[in-house]
Amino acid sequence: GQQLNQSPQSMFIQEGEDxxxxxxxxxxxxxxLWYKQDPGEGPVLLIALYKAGELTSNGRLTAQFGITRKDxxxxxxASIPSDVGIYFCxxxxxxxxxxxxxxxxxxxxxx
Amino acid sequence: GAVVSQHPSRVICKSGTSVKIECRSLxxxxxxxxxxxxxxxxxxxxxxTSNEGSKATYEQGVEKDKFLINHASLTxxxxxxxxxxxxxxxxxxxxxxxxTDTQYFGPGTRLTVL
Numbered sequence: 001g002q003q004l005n006q007s008p009q010s011m012f013i014q015e016g017e018d019x020x021x022x023x024x025x026x027x028x029x030x031x032x033l034w035y036k037q038d039p040g041e042g043p044v045l046l047i048a049l050y051k052a053g054e055l056t057s058n059g060r061l062t063a064q065f066g067i068t069r070k071d072x073x074x075x076x077x078a079s080i081p082s083d084v085g086i087y088f089c090x091x092x093x094x095x096x097x098x099x100x101x102x103x104x105x106x107x108x109x110x111x
Numbered sequence: 112g113a114v115v116s117q118h119p120s121r122v123i124c125k126s127g128t129s130v131k132i133e134c135r136s137l138x139x140x141x142x143x144x145x146x147x148x149x150x151x152x153x154x155x156x157x158x159x160t161s162n163e164g165s166k167a168t169y170e171q172g173v174e175k176d177k178f179l180i181n182h183a184s185l186t187x188x189x190x191x192x193x194x195x196x197x198x199x200x201x202x203x204x205x206x207x208x209x210x211t212d213t214q215y216f217g218p219g220t221r222l223t224v225l
Contacts (some may be wrong), residue, residue, distance in 0.1 A: 043204075
């Protein structure tokens, strides 16, 4: 099935650093979602974006819905150990309940 | 709110046997449930969409006779992997939603077929 291009594939950072990851698509979405998945668990919704250009924050997390509706980014400020995990973007087409997931970004914090 | 559970969390079975995985929405009624499969270090791939009281819609390449889905109520959907083989070993995750709204994911079921 289709997957969204997500970059970077992995990140190794030190605690306290800021993180940025993005997701691009060849098709338009009307909803962009960002999830975090811990090992052996299901994804947990972090931020939902519903309008082109929308910028939304959730604590240290900020995400934006690209103007073209074909991309989105997620920023994490001042990373902490519990931010470790895999981050997935997901897009939802207009009038379609199905989600298309990105390839994931694995975040590791170096002690 | 919006809690989705899965049972079992882990299952190990012999090749050729069938395994049933349950997905429940605990505090809301889900009009639609989705089943995903995730291989190690890979993304979630949608297998099928299930609406209460109707037949599931399978994604291209997913065998409907091998992955039987039953959605008998607004809070329960089951996935049965029939005649499981080692290549069916994977992490199976369900999600539940009200119409086209936000999907809430279950904790996943790790299936290992020996």
